[in-house]
Amino acid sequence: MRVSEVGEFGLIELLAAELGVTYPPAPDAPPREGLLVDLGDDALVSERQDAPLIWTTDTLVAGVHFLPDRTAWADTGWKALAVNLSDIAAMGGRPHLALVTLALPEDFEVEDAAALYLGLREAAEAYGALLGGGDIVRSPVFSVTVALSGLAPLASDGRPLLMTRSAARPGDLVAVTGCLGDSAAGLRLLVDGDSFTSAAAQRLREAHERPKPRLDVAPLAVAAGVRCAIDVSDGLVQDLGHIARASGVRIRLEAGRVPVSQELKETFPERALAFALGGGEDYELVLVAAPAVIESLVQGGAGVTAIGEVVAGEPGVSVVDQDGAEVRPDRAGWDHFARP
Amino acid sequence: MRVSEVGEFGLIELLAAELGVTYPPAPDAPPREGLLVDLGDDALVSERQDAPLIWTTDTLVAGVHFLPDRTAWADTGWKALAVNLSDIAAMGGRPHLALVTLALPEDFEVEDAAALYLGLREAAEAYGALLGGGDIVRSPVFSVTVALSGLAPLASDGRPLLMTRSAARPGDLVAVTGCLGDSAAGLRLLVDGDSFTSAAAQRLREAHERPKPRLDVAPLAVAAGVRCAIDVSDGLVQDLGHIARASGVRIRLEAGRVPVSQELKETFPERALAFALGGGEDYELVLVAAPAVIESLVQGGAGVTAIGEVVAGEPGVSVVDQDGAEVRPDRAGWDHFARP
Numbered sequence: 179m180r181v182s183e184v185g186e187f188g189l190i191e192l193l194a195a196e197l198g199v200t201y202p203p204a205p206d207a208p209p210r211e212g213l214l215v216d217l218g219d220d221a222l223v224s225e226r227q228d229a230p231l232i233w234t235t236d237t238l239v240a241g242v243h244f245l246p247d248r249t250a251w252a253d254t255g256w257k258a259l260a261v262n263l264s265d266i267a268a269m270g271g272r273p274h275l276a277l278v279t280l281a282l283p284e285d286f287e288v289e290d291a292a293a294l295y296l297g298l299r300e301a302a303e304a305y306g307a308l309l310g311g312g313d314i315v316r317s318p319v320f321s322v323t324v325a326l327s328g329l330a331p332l333a334s335d336g337r338p339l340l341m342t343r344s345a346a347r348p349g350d351l352v353a354v355t356g357c358l359g360d361s362a363a364g365l366r367l368l369v370d371g372d373s374f375t376s377a378a379a380q381r382l383r384e385a386h387e388r389p390k391p392r393l394d395v396a397p398l399a400v401a402a403g404v405r406c407a408i409d410v411s412d413g414l415v416q417d418l419g420h421i422a423r424a425s426g427v428r429i430r431l432e433a434g435r436v437p438v439s440q441e442l443k444e445t446f447p448e449r450a451l452a453f454a455l456g457g458g459e460d461y462e463l464v465l466v467a468a469p470a471v472i473e474s475l476v477q478g479g480a481g482v483t484a485i486g487e488v489v490a491g492e493p494g495v496s497v498v499d500q501d502g503a504e505v506r507p508d509r510a511g512w513d514h515f516a517r518p
Numbered sequence: 519m520r521v522s523e524v525g526e527f528g529l530i531e532l533l534a535a536e537l538g539v540t541y542p543p544a545p546d547a548p549p550r551e552g553l554l555v556d557l558g559d560d561a562l563v564s565e566r567q568d569a570p571l572i573w574t575t576d577t578l579v580a581g582v583h584f585l586p587d588r589t590a591w592a593d594t595g596w597k598a599l600a601v602n603l604s605d606i607a608a609m610g611g612r613p614h615l616a617l618v619t620l621a622l623p624e625d626f627e628v629e630d631a632a633a634l635y636l637g638l639r640e641a642a643e644a645y646g647a648l649l650g651g652g653d654i655v656r657s658p659v660f661s662v663t664v665a666l667s668g669l670a671p672l673a674s675d676g677r678p679l680l681m682t683r684s685a686a687r688p689g690d691l692v693a694v695t696g697c698l699g700d701s702a703a704g705l706r707l708l709v710d711g712d713s714f715t716s717a718a719a720q721r722l723r724e725a726h727e728r729p730k731p732r733l734d735v736a737p738l739a740v741a742a743g744v745r746c747a748i749d750v751s752d753g754l755v756q757d758l759g760h761i762a763r764a765s766g767v768r769i770r771l772e773a774g775r776v777p778v779s780q781e782l783k784e785t786f787p788e789r790a791l792a793f794a795l796g797g798g799e800d801y802e803l804v805l806v807a808a809p810a811v812i813e814s815l816v817q818g819g820a821g822v823t824a825i826g827e828v829v830a831g832e833p834g835v836s837v838v839d840q841d842g843a844e845v846r847p848d849r850a851g852w853d854h855f856a857r858p
Contacts, residue, residue, distance in 0.1 A: 215682055220608035232562070269559070279663050424558060
């Protein structure tokens, strides 16, 4: 059935049900936990929070940010929230409340909207975010916008302990969580119309379609003393460049130390490093801190790998091989899918 | 110049300048007042707030919610924030922080994006909201999404004093701020290609393009004891229906008491009441409270008019004339532009 057939009201009712909420609410219906006023009023109201708030928003447009004929709607729902959760992780926070705006063509299938909300709910439940609902508008092109708030981590004296892009200092080490490049490789397979018969290809696709924000590692990093981080969304070298410019430092990245998965090496033996350095949409975290802090995390079993160091010098990124020779001088213009 | 010519980074720089922020920020640049982390990081961080938060989001899509060839971009920017501010007013709160998402076609003019941001900034400054920035995405169709948070009003003991749709009780009076119908009449003139030579027509257009959220009256209403409100966005009768259903009551609306502007009567003498009852997008407030509370507001000089009462009975709205006769039984199916 198409959304034009059920109408806006019918669609809201159906999507609210995906959130476990009866819409419109009965006059005496209690709000969900954490809310003072739930869906069905002019706005939601959440309980008072005892921390500074973190704010981020990201949009996925059909045909621009994902391929609606190749990616399941539940995966797009998951990703729409996950990319925002990743920004909260990169600040060191924990998720609070999400608002969702769906822009839907009139012939959009109601079942697809429900699947999208299922994916949103799965991500919200996996990472402890409250899905507040939001707005539904008619539009010639599908898009989903998530606005997400988070709560800043606090020291025992109530001081916020945020991780920002501007806190890198010469002498710090640079580390990264997980493996890089899988997502970009998965996108390449999707664009190329791969049939995903190999387990490795399937794993790369999943890295692209169901990224896992590192809300597991972020609090460990904050507790260990990390105060500088970014999530890898544009691509490792570009994102290191954001830290370098925001902090006024130079970052020396040892290309050979960048962690690359077995699946990526197996599927793209010659392009694995290019995907890892420039691919983007990994949603892993870059963590920058004093050597003792990074070493404690590397040895802590959370899958953190040291990949470089912060030095004084002109703000920017140098990518070097194991002999210290710069491997690619053009650091600004990474082509995400350049064939080496 | 088109946005594809300046690129995403150039556009962010330009729009940040509209907010008075240098982008990217210098490593030691202080954040704006009220923020701990400003534009240029993974997310914004705002100072801790000592009140429950109110959450709302609304989107304007070109060609669906406004006519881009007739309405100035600064007006669209104003309205994108104003419609959200109106939801905060309807809960009794005050604005806190807004995130803005622009979906822009590649050939969108940079000057138009700057004008849009100017209008957003004007509304933010007029009503005390912090414009946090947000996301810019490429899309075949222009849209602007604002996610806005507000702060709940508090009693002296810290208890939140919200106005909800579900707090109407039999015996209450129903009142409305300002005049209704101007916005719908202004839209009708825009759609009909009016040349806006009369001052009255110009005033109706302004009511549609630059609505004024009633953040002035909302705190007076809360202080007077109003605990039930809605903003008039769908049209008076529909919005009264939302209160009726949420509260489980019947609302008796006296059509002849609905305030209509001189400009509306002058421009549409025969359709003024239809616009006022069903037009929508007025962004005035319906206030529902005990008679003494409503009477204090009516006499308080804030331009509040009593228009009906809450009675027991099947949830819904009865529209009656001065003799108490129901004037239009079909309360659900108001045609916004029905010619009487």
